[in-house]
Amino acid sequence: MIGALTLLLVFQLVGEVLVRALDLPIPGPVVGMGLLFVTLIVRRGPGEQLRGTANGVLQHLSLLFVPAGTGVMLHFQRLADEWLPLSVALVFSTLLSIAVAALLLQRLTHRTHGRGESR
């Protein structure tokens, strides 16, 4: 597990260094994910240990958003002032983008099987 964790951190570190060196507008961990993905394709898959650790971390992905979410307490005043535009925009835009993306991808990939038919 420590070996796998080290590997994840090394890829993140390389990602962070690349982002700064090349002045990319993308966060380091995303570049690290891309590099690890390419590495896995070249090496034809992750080892047992890496797979296990990754699944362990991703199972509790939700937990990792809690500290940033708690930052809501810094913005109570603005949220109280602009709650209507912000909440309507959030709800409608989120629903709309899920619907648009899902319908489009469904159409583009299931043309041959007939629309609306489940796989």
Place this chain on the structure above:
Amino acid sequence: MTPVLGEIWVYLSATPLLGLTLTLLAYQAALWLYRRANHHPLLNPVMLAVIMLVLVLSVTDTSYETYFDGAQFVHFLLGPATVALAIPLYAQWGRLRSMLVPLLATLVAGSLTAALSAVGIAALLGASRESMMSLAPKSVTTPIAMGVAERLGGLPSLTAVLVICTGILGAICARYVYRMLRIDDHAVRGFAIGIASHGIGTARAFQVSEQAGAFAALGMGLNGLLTAASLPWVLPWLERLTG
């Protein structure tokens, strides 16, 4: 408070231990509730944990900065967790390669819908420019969104909150949208929620199936790249266009 309790409190509030432990306790409690309610999407664990933490911090008059001294250790793990998304992604490589063009077309449409519809609705309802620019990158993962908001002239810390709200909303509502539109394919479901509600949507998709999770991770990663590259010039251009 008795003097002894007061002393203990002074000690506790000065170490990172308290913020860290509180975060984990709140999450455990939230998970317990979520499981008791049979994984009902309305009881999203991130939302429950945040509500509990805000209540505890307000009641004890603890500042967010003090709390974050401890919670940053959890926050830090977002980095390696993002890197780890490469593994489920690789597991879906075969299917992914076969639908590359539809995925890219969907990405562009979904990404623009997410950003422009949010800004448009907020503008119609009279939001401030700062809020609109903080809202624009709400569908992508927190670190990218904060960087984009800063470039656009929004408030990065407000963006972090709006991003989390978007994630929770997507995680709660997606299943109803899919049921209504009769979308059954887990690859399609995952990709759409990943585009619209990033990591929290992805976390939710992993609870449904590994395939949904992998496609959500892909949607999240790609939308992060596209949004970072496109919004900083699309929005100023639109602003000039609409005066």
